[in-house]
Amino acid sequence: MKNQESKTPYIVRPQTAVLTRGFNPELSAGSARPAVFRSSTYVFSSPESAERAFEIALGKSKPAENESVELIYARLSHPNAEIAEDQIVPLEPGARSAAVFNSGMAAISTLCFAFCKPGDAIIYTNPLYGGTHHLLHQMLAPLGIENVAVPAGDTTALTEAITRTANARLVFIETPANPTLRMSDIRAAAKAAHDRTHSPLIAVDNTLMGPAFQHPLALGADLVVYSATKYLAGFSDMLGGVILGKDPELIEALRGIRAMLGNILQPDESWLLDSRLPTVLFRMHRQSKNAQHIVDALAGHPGICTFHYPSLFDEPEQKRIRDAQCRYGGALFSFELHGGKRAAFDFLRRLTIARNAVSLGGVESLACHPATTTHSEMTADELRGCGVSDRLVRISVGVEDWRDLLKDLRQSLDAI
Numbered sequence: 001m002k003n004q005e006s007k008t009p010y011i012v013r014p015q016t017a018v019l020t021r022g023f024n025p026e027l028s029a030g031s032a033r034p035a036v037f038r039s040s041t042y043v044f045s046s047p048e049s050a051e052r053a054f055e056i057a058l059g060k061s062k063p064a065e066n067e068s069v070e071l072i073y074a075r076l077s078h079p080n081a082e083i084a085e086d087q088i089v090p091l092e093p094g095a096r097s098a099a100v101f102n103s104g105m106a107a108i109s110t111l112c113f114a115f116c117k118p119g120d121a122i123i124y125t126n127p128l129y130g131g132t133h134h135l136l137h138q139m140l141a142p143l144g145i146e147n148v149a150v151p152a153g154d155t156t157a158l159t160e161a162i163t164r165t166a167n168a169r170l171v172f173i174e175t176p177a178n179p180t181l182r183m184s185d186i187r188a189a190a191k192a193a194h195d196r197t198h199s200p201l202i203a204v205d206n207t208l209m210g211p212a213f214q215h216p217l218a219l220g221a222d223l224v225v226y227s228a229t230k231y232l233a234g235f236s237d238m239l240g241g242v243i244l245g246k247d248p249e250l251i252e253a254l255r256g257i258r259a260m261l262g263n264i265l266q267p268d269e270s271w272l273l274d275s276r277l278p279t280v281l282f283r284m285h286r287q288s289k290n291a292q293h294i295v296d297a298l299a300g301h302p303g304i305c306t307f308h309y310p311s312l313f314d315e316p317e318q319k320r321i322r323d324a325q326c327r328y329g330g331a332l333f334s335f336e337l338h339g340g341k342r343a344a345f346d347f348l349r350r351l352t353i354a355r356n357a358v359s360l361g362g363v364e365s366l367a368c369h370p371a372t373t374t375h376s377e378m379t380a381d382e383l384r385g386c387g388v389s390d391r392l393v394r395i396s397v398g399v400e401d402w403r404d405l406l407k408d409l410r411q412s413l414d415a416i
């Protein structure tokens with residue numbers, strides 16, 4: 001349903017493509033930036049065009065090369081979703097197609113419903129984002145979709161699980177893991193999957209590192225998942241999700257389920273997301289540099305017993321994975337404080353620039369205590385198993401001047 005093809009005749013680089021493809025001003029009364037199309041339904045140019053659009057939407061027929069298929073109804077697709085989808089594709093190396101959803105969890109739920117049925121298994125790296133963990137255990141397991149956990153960073157366990165789980169249909173890898181930043185080997189997982197006769201799909205939740213610093217499709221993954229709420233949108237003012245893939249048929253399957261669940265990203269939010277995409281690489285680079293400066297300055301602080309950040313990894317396997325799949329460390333770090341939970345809470349209480357809130361990836365810095373908030377659904381054993389102690393705090397670094405942030409973190413550490 002491509003009504004918004006751009007006119008750029010030659011191949012351009014990603015930072016240019018995000019501003020030139022997917023949008024044709026002639027279709028928006030000449031406006032230089034996309035308009036918002038809030039209509040729920042679309043007028044057909046003829047009954048024949050309507051018939052053709054439905055044939056294609058219902059999968060009875062495929063569009064011909066360059067065929068312009070008319071829009072039907074906004075739950076299936078609408079111009080702002082199509083613009084955002086077209087413009088995000090060049091930012092993800094290896095991607096050919098994308099689908100937008102009204103949250104990261106909507107994207108992940110749709111992924112599971114599109115590809116898994118009762119009797120299938122989902123292999124996942126542990127720990128996972130709390131919502132994803134809840135989805136697998138409280139919603140999908142009772143429906144007969146099994147799950148198999150593999151500790152983040154354990155390459156042998158991951159490849160063995162993929163080789164041995166005969167009913168595996170989906171491998172869901174979240175790397176780096178939040179909040180300890182342990183990394184899992186995407187390339188090894190993809191190889192194990194592709195060595196099987198019925199390859200399970202490899203999906204990577206790339207929210208923490210992508211699209212700037214880690215490119216899962218280039219490493220062999222089939223699908224990349226984002227909570228666009230975080231770095232992609234970047235201002236902590238909207239919810240969104242995106243899934244990108246190499247194979248447009250996989251994305252088409254997701255769109256089919258999305259049309260039933262009604263969880264497409266709405267026009268206003270699609271417009272907002274689309275307007276943030278041209279700056280995502282700038283923001284992420286600034287935020288990652290800020291984080292690296294702060295980590296370098298704070299790493300030896302006497303109040304901190306353990307610091308979690310990619311440049312500080314000391315396990316050889318973790319260093320190997322980092323060097324093979326990440327360009328920079330990103331803008332999220334965590335550390336553990338001498339003095340336990342009380343010290344962690346006092347630290348958060350004393351901050352004056354970074355705000356005590358969950359979420360990450362916004363231009364403003366945020367700090368939280370994962371064990372009692374984002375990860376509080378896990379049992380004490382599970383928390384211990386994945387390294388989330390009650391003395392750990394997590395910081396998402398924004399675009400403030402890093403020297404002010406450092407001063408704020410340091411005064412709070414010094415005081416406890």
Ligand SMILES: *Cc1c(COP(=O)(O)O)cnc(C)c1O
Pocket residue numbers: 103104105106129131132174178205207208226227228229230239240241
């Ligand atoms: C926030 C987040 C999600 C969920 O995204 P929402 O947009 O909040 O639904 C999934 N995965 C990761 C890694 C996240 O940080």
